[in-house]
Amino acid sequence: MDAIVNMREDGAMSTVRELLDEKEDPLGILKQCGEAMDIEGEKLE
Numbered sequence: 001m002d003a004i005v006n007m008r009e010d011g012a013m014s015t016v017r018e019l020l021d022e023k024e025d026p027l028g029i030l031k032q033c034g035e036a037m038d039i040e041g042e043k044l045e
Contacts, residue, residue, distance in 0.1 A: 016033075
C-alpha cells in the first residue's frame with residue numbers, strides 16, 4: 001500500500017483493483033489501507 005502512504009490516488013486504486021481481481025479478501029484490503037493511512041498520519045504529526 002505504498003501508493004496510499006505516498007498519497008498517490010491512481011496507484012492506490014490500481015493496487016486495490018489488482019488485489020480484488022486476485023480474489024484477495026476485501027476486509028483484508030481495507031485493513032491494509034487503514035494501516036497505510038496510520039503511517040501517513042504519523043508522517044504529518
